[in-house]
Amino acid sequence: MRIDLNADLGESFGNYVIGDDAALMAHITSANIAAGFHAGDPSVLRRTVREAAARGVSIGAHPSFPDLLGFGRREMRMSDWEVEDAVLYQIASVAGVAKAEGAQLRHVKPHGALYNQASQDPSVALAIVRAITAFDRSLGLFAQPLSELAKAGRSAGLRVVHEGFADRAYDANGRLVPRQVPGAVIDDDERAVGQALRLALHHEAVTLDARVIHVSVDSICLHGDTPGAAQRAARIRATLESSGVTVCPP
Numbered sequence: 455m456r457i458d459l460n461a462d463l464g465e466s467f468g469n470y471v472i473g474d475d476a477a478l479m480a481h482i483t484s485a486n487i488a489a490g491f492h493a494g495d496p497s498v499l500r501r502t503v504r505e506a507a508a509r510g511v512s513i514g515a516h517p518s519f520p521d522l523l524g525f526g527r528r529e530m531r532m533s534d535w536e537v538e539d540a541v542l543y544q545i546a547s548v549a550g551v552a553k554a555e556g557a558q559l560r561h562v563k564p565h566g567a568l569y570n571q572a573s574q575d576p577s578v579a580l581a582i583v584r585a586i587t588a589f590d591r592s593l594g595l596f597a598q599p600l601s602e603l604a605k606a607g608r609s610a611g612l613r614v615v616h617e618g619f620a621d622r623a624y625d626a627n628g629r630l631v632p633r634q635v636p637g638a639v640i641d642d643d644e645r646a647v648g649q650a651l652r653l654a655l656h657h658e659a660v661t662l663d664a665r666v667i668h669v670s671v672d673s674i675c676l677h678g679d680t681p682g683a684a685q686r687a688a689r690i691r692a693t694l695e696s697s698g699v700t701v702c703p704p
Contacts, residue, residue, distance in 0.1 A: 455654065455655070455698065455699045455700065456699070456700045456701075456702055457653075457654045457671070457672070457673065457674060457694060457699050457700070457701060457702075458483050458484050458512075458615070458672060458673035458674070458701070458702065458703055458704040459481065459482045459483050459484070459673070459674055459676065459687065459690065459691055459694075459701050460482060460483070460484035460485070460486060460514070460563070460596070460617070460673050460674070460675050460676075461478055461482045461484075461485060461486065461675065461676050461677065461678045461683070461687065462486045462488070462516055462563075462565065462675070462677055462678050462679070463475045463478065463479070463485045463486065463487055463488070463502050463506075463516075463678050464485075464487040464488040464493070464494045464498050464499055464501075464502035464503075464516070465488045465492075465493035465494055465498075465525075465678065465679055466493070466494070466495075466498045467493055467494060467495050467498065467522075468495060472493065472678075472679050473678035473679050473680075473683060474678075474683070474684050475502055475505065475678060476505060477684035478676075478678050478683055478684040478687055479505055479506060479509050479511055480509065480684075480688075481684065481687035481688045481690075481691045482511060482676070482687060482691075483511060483512060483701055483702055483703045484511065484512040484514055484560075484561065484673065484703055484704070485502065485506045485511045485512065485513060485514060486514045486515070486516035486561075486563040486565070486596070487499060487502050487503060487506070487513065487514065487515065487516055487548050488502075488516050488518070488565070489515055489516065489517055489518075489543075489544035489545075489547045489548050490544070490547065491517065491518040491519065491520045491521070491522070491526065491540065491544055492518035492519070492520075492521055492522060492524075492525050492526025492527075492565055492566060493518075493522070493525060493526070499547070499548065499551050500551050500554075500555070503548070503551050503552050503555050503557060504555050506557070507552070507555050507556065507557035511703075512560045512561065512703040512704075513548070513552050513557055513558070513559055513560055513561075514548075514559070514560060514561035514562060514563050514594075514596070515544055515545045515547075515548035515549065515559060515561075515562045515563075516544075516548075516562075516563055516564075516565045517540065517541045517544035517545060517562065517564055517565065517568065517582075517585075518544070518564070518565040518566055518567075518568055519532070519540070519566070519567055519568050520540060521566075521567070524567075525566065526565045526566035526567060526568065527566040527567055527633065528567055529567045529570075529571060530567065534577050534578075534580070534581045535581070537568075537578055537581035537582065537585075538581040538582070538584050538585045538588075539585070541562075541564070541568075541581070541582050541585035541586070542585040542588060542589060545559070545562055545585060545586065545589050545590075545593075546589060549589070549590075559590070559593065560593065560594060560703070561593055561594035561595065561596055561615065561704075562582075562586050562593055562594070562595055562596070563595075563596035563617070564582055564596075564603070568582075569603075570630065572597075572601070572602065572603040572606075573597070573598050573601035573602060573603050573629065574601070574602055574629075575602060576602045576605075576606065578602075579601075579602040579603040579605070579606040579607075580606050582595075582603065582606070583595070583603075583606045583607055583609075583610045583612065584610075586607075586610075586612060587610050587612065591610075591611065591612065592613075593612070593613075594612070594613045594614070594615045594704060595607040595612045595613065595614050595615065596615045596617045596673060597614055597615070597616065597617060598616070598617055598618075598628070598629070598630075599616040599617075599618075599628065599669060599670055599671065600628060604616065615672045615673050615704045616670060616671045616672045616673070617671055617672070617673045617674070617675055618650075618653040618659065618669050618671035618673070618674050618675070619649075619674070619675045619676075620640070620646045620647070620649050620650040620653070620674050620675065620676050620686075620690055621639060621640045621641070621646050621649075621675075621676055621677055621680055621683075621686070622638065622639060622640060622675075622677075623635075623637055623638050623639075623640060623661070623662040624659045624660075624661045624662065624667060624669070625661055625662060625663075626661050626663065626665055626667065628659075628667055628668075628669055631662050635662075637662055638662070639680065641680060641681070641682075643682070643685070643686050643689060646676070646686055646690065647686070647689050647690050647693050650674050650676075650690045650693070650694065651690075651693055651694065651697060653669060653671050653674055654671075654674065654694055654697075654699050655697060655699070657669055657670040657671065672704050673704055674690070676690065
């Protein structure tokens with residue numbers, strides 16, 4: 455069995471440090487790098503790309519709604535062409551820096567509210583897919599299984615990487631529980647490790663209300679801004695590998 459372990463990185467800004475990217479990078483195989491719309495700045499972006507390239511971690515763009523104050527986690531109403539152009543801009547930003555560092559962009563994973571809206575709204579999903587195909591059809595698209603984003607990506611002929619989450623709770627429909635709901639963020643190491651192992655080995659997750667649902671994934675996400683993320687990633691990877699799972703880019 456094979457599984458990718460990805461994390462959202464490059465989310466520091468100026469003097470404000472979010473997460474321990476260098477430590478987390480040692481345990482993941484794909485990095486989703488912020489492009490400045492929800493977090494990150496030019497120097498953080500370049501430093502994160504450079505670190506990923508040095509460690510052989512697959513580089514991805516992590517586009518967001520233009521929402522620095524809300525860390526990209528607030529819903530916004532934008533026209534389809536505004537979403538498409540904003541995503542294209544951010545993909546090009548990460549790809550350009552990667553090229554300057556002798557590396558290559560491999561995938562795109564929308565961030566926060568944009569990801570959630572694209573999972574349920576076909577028009578937002580199509581706008582993101584149009585941005586990707588306009589730039590480079592060889593890029594992978596990270597999306598939740600059965601989501602509108604995954605459907606749009608497959609219809610356009612993109613390589614869709616189905617993603618699960620070690621540190622987020624699911625509802626009975628296989629969607630992520632909104633962050634404002636108690637228990638939506640899993641900050642207990644044992645639960646996060648257990649969820650990652652169950653996703654990788656059995657393609658299952660236990661919902662917030664204790665139901666077992668089917669979630670078939672190619673990659674498991676761990677959020678870099680969660681306290682203790684690097685240590686949690688190390689435990690998840692060690693547990694996966696000791697259980698016979700090969701951790702590698704998708």
